[in-house]
Amino acid sequence: RRLTEGAEMVPELLELGHVLGEFFHNMQEKVLIVASSDLAHTHDHNVEGHPTPFGKSEKADVFDDMLERWAHNPTDSSILVEASKLLNETISCGFTGMVMLCGSLQQLQMDKDTWTANVHIRSHPTYYGMMA
Numbered sequence: 001r002r003l004t005e006g007a008e009m010v011p012e013l014l015e016l017g018h019v020l021g022e023f024f025h026n027m028q029e030k031v032l033i034v035a036s037s038d039l040a041h042t043h044d045h046n047v048e049g050h051p052t053p054f055g056k057s058e059k060a061d062v063f064d065d066m067l068e069r070w071a072h073n074p075t076d077s078s079i080l081v082e083a084s085k086l087l088n089e090t091i092s093c094g095f096t097g098m099v100m101l102c103g104s105l106q107q108l109q110m111d112k113d114t115w116t117a118n119v120h121i122r123s124h125p126t127y128y129g130m131m132a
Contacts, residue, residue, distance in 0.1 A: 017103015024108065033101060035100065037130065039067055039131060040091065040128065040129050041092060041127060041129075042055055043126075043129060054127065060090050062086065064124070066086075067098065071131060
């Protein structure tokens, strides 16, 4: 579903994130949440005559830029809603995890006053973008 209905899944993924955030909040133990940050899989990267597996999209950089903006303010779901409109063209396997993470952080009321979000690198050395 994430490849064909990603945009439509945003509300339910945010809700799942809220449920997970509540679950984590009620735990006695500390919790580390790890989410994939694979970005657009449609960057132009033709190696030795082998085309990219998902084709090329002119919107790949735009999509990656949007998700980097979100990563600097990861409780702002409005950026994810906008980025979701490009999913069919840009293809991103990490998008759904980022939406769930956003929902969890919203539920935990994690905002810029309680922590700092950092993007250390964003690049696309192959056909897909990555962010850390």
